[in-house]
Amino acid sequence: MRVHPLFALALVLSAFTGQFLLLLSAALAALEHELAHALVARRMGFSLDKIVLMPYGAVISGDIRGVTPLQEIWVCLAGPLANALTALGFAALWWLWPETYPYTDVAAYISLSLFLVNLLPAFPLDGGRVLRALLRPIGERRATILCRVVSALVTAGVAGYFVYTCCVSKPNFSALLFALLLLAGNFGGGRYQRLAFAPKDFSRGVEEKRIALSAEKTAGEAMRYLREDKYLVFVLFERGEFLGELPEEELLKVLGESGYGRKLKDCLSL
Secondary structure, eight states: OEEOHHHHHHHHHHHHHTOHHHHHHHHHHHHHHHHHHHHHHHHTTEEOSEEEEETTEEEEEOOOTTOOHHHHHHHHHHHHHHHHHHHHHHHHHHHHOGGGHHHHHHHHHHHHHHHHHTTSSOTTSHHHHHHHHHHGGGOHHHHHHHHHHHHHHHHHHHHHHHHHHHHHSSOOHHHHHHHHHHHHHTTOOOOOEEOOOOOOOGGGOOEEEEEEEETTSBHHHHGGGOOTTEEEEEEEEETTEEEEEEEHHHHHHHHHHHOSOSBHHHHTTO
16 A cells, blocks of 8 residues: 555645645545555455545555456445444444534535445446446446546536536536546556466465365455465365365465366365
């Protein structure tokens, strides 16, 4: 994780404009959002390549090749759901201790805003990625083109709202900035990267851990159990019957040669 120089500059300037706590709250909510993505991705055998804090939020990047549509949807929804739960947590806090409202209302509304905004079906927002995952059965290229069209319509709507505010009241420059970000993000967006583990150093000893697992699980699903500080042996069962054992170096070999979709029971014969 790193901090973009523009975010650091914005944080310093906010200290002189009275907006420091607002920007800090927004940054923490964005960081929570991205870490939720990372947590769910990690459980599915993926990890974030990097998280960069920007003045307008946070950015993630990596490589999502090989992910299933359902996995991608869950990873994308993890961030907004984390923000929604945080907002609900603040609401519960106000119910129990109403006097805390003046000190937490801004953080709660920021979390709620991140939840709602990220559901919009536009790149690089999570809603746009969910839409693309749902459309993947029609073909990757067609799904991407259709999603970019929808993103362009959403961007036009936000830009239209900015024009409307210029005509009837004070111009909403936040809407203009948001439209520009959507326009730029329509041709990019973060991805996820598969986990990679360095070879174990056995010179000082490594604790062995045995995991009993269904042989119907895939090699990609088994990735969630790997740990850098432990040597894993998968004990495979099918319908309650013992099939065999699969050491982690064999699993990593399978991942490199056969991909993440191979079932563990097929790995025993390799």
